[in-house]
Amino acid sequence: MRVLAALSRPALVFLLALTLLSAATSADEKRVSVYSSVATYALPVIDRAGHEYVGLLELLEPLGRVSAEKSGSRWKLRYNAIDSEFVPGRARARIGGRDYDLPLPFLFDNSRGLVPVSSLSTLLPRFLGAPVNFRESARRLFIGDVAIQSSILLDPGAPPRLVLNFTAPVNPTISTEPGKLRMLFRRDPVVPPGGQSISFDNKVITQVGYSESNGAAELDVSANAALMATFSNGGRTITVAAVQPSAAVGTAPSPPTFPGGPVPQNPTGPPPAGQITAASSGDTSHRVLAVVDPAHGGDERGSALTATLAEKDVTLGFARLLRHELEQRGFSVVLLRDADLNLTLDQRAGAANAARAGIYISLHAASQGTGARVYTALLPVEGRSNGTFHAWNGAQARALPVSRTVAAAVVSEMQKRQLPARGSSASLRPLNNVLMPALAVELAPGPNGISDLPSANYQQQAAAAIADAVAPFRDRMGVQP
């Protein structure tokens, strides 16, 4: 997390999202990888009559507010404000009032609406309102400007080293075999470094090759010696160097560290034998991820606390202090924004859900009242219905009891510190959209009035109370199902 904390630039605010994978699919299963600034995830490919299909609802779900229902012969899907209609067996779809031809018929299968993988580059821009880059043969879908570029340099010293620099942190799975070191990028939107293959005039390290398939990219380093990879520069640099045979391939370390971000490695199994990973700083045992969300941002200023003080600025400062306090208590922490950025509520919830955070804490500030208010979700009626309604608005339902217990602990911790506090429920998005325990804290003026709101001392007092209250619940904040 130190790494992430250091990267407080707007462009990397969603570093979190770049490096997350919401669904763990096994290595040999056919999949589509989706990379976006909101979430990075993989979806299973479904084979039907020799053609590849993917669930459209599942594809759009991490990206925004989506619901679907079967109505007579039609399957209707709504994504944000875009309505669409599909008819099973028909190769035509209606999206946002216009008709589009599909290369293969739409299928409705096991209550899921399936679209051909080959239709994604046509369909998705209609929903997202922006072009996408679908590398179809590799089934890698890039939404927005998320690609990670790389540069590769050979340092011919003794021993020779290959230095790979990436424009964002990466977290490949590394494996070795005689004469080769493979870096498999399953969740990083890495694109080819110029050509598919670069050869070196070197006796030890001879070549780097790029390939991509089944939702992943791979860089292979060929050499006449055993190789070892180390990470540096916050996961943005990988150095591959020849090593002495005796030190070559160690036993696979227990869960490898995650140099570029907060999320533990794919939890589906132990790393492959022969994997070498760089050790990064800090202990890696069971760090629970806390997502801290400074509410508002960008042109959405929140409440005007005074003529010159906007809520969005108070929440950001408060969030940074809370990050520090939580890190002190052993959490990994990600701020959903670490700059003056505008994020939608759906993006915030999507990022927290994709990160499988252990807890989500939203921060607000208000000019009325004193002390702090701690909120948990007040679920709307629809959120509790079943049937065809997709319960985006009721996603919090299962975690709500824990949320309430944690919120009560925060209130009591604040009161211990002479900070007047009370807890209640609020219809405050995106509390109801997140899957993990979630609360919102609204900081109100202290003994010195509104001038307390931007005060680091005052914010610190509240942040420490929150962190103290949340810490004992770490064990109950596992990875979400």
Place this chain on the structure above:
Amino acid sequence: MIPRSLVIAVAAMLVVVVAMGTYVRRMRRQAGTLQSAADLQPVAPPPSGPTETVTLYIADDAAGTLRAQSAQIPLPGGRQQRAEELLRALLRIYQQPDAGHPLAPAADIRSIYLVAPGAAVIDLNTAFADQHRSGVLDEQLTVNSLVETLAVNVPGVTRVRILVEGNERETLAGHADLTDFFDASTIAQATH
């Protein structure tokens, strides 16, 4: 030759009919079948006369809660008209100079639609939302007060939707989510 004024009148009526039709279709989708189209006609408040005692749930910023208070509203009236009187009585309290939870003088309830089953739709005017103070507590107290007052006094109302000037709005003033129905019993639990 058709008189110009008649053309304008007919055009205006058409606009109203189309707008109402669109609205009805939307509500039908969201809340089931409407009781009857006649219920949607706004009715002018009756002249002063007999009154009825109701319980208003009034937001108190200092306490951060609602408190119950009795009030008189005109009697008789249709179910919908009564609901509107109820919330306007509530609004008048918030518009007094020393209100414990002030709302803008221009804030108003445009109408209330009672739709089956058990659903009520409150249509606020733009000033109500645009001039509402922004804050989680501030906005939630307003929502709680409207929903609770309606649900307690109008038998059968179990869920409430809030529109602004006839349209869906994301939040009241940046916080309270207005995109769904509020469950009256959940709000009652949250406020007591």
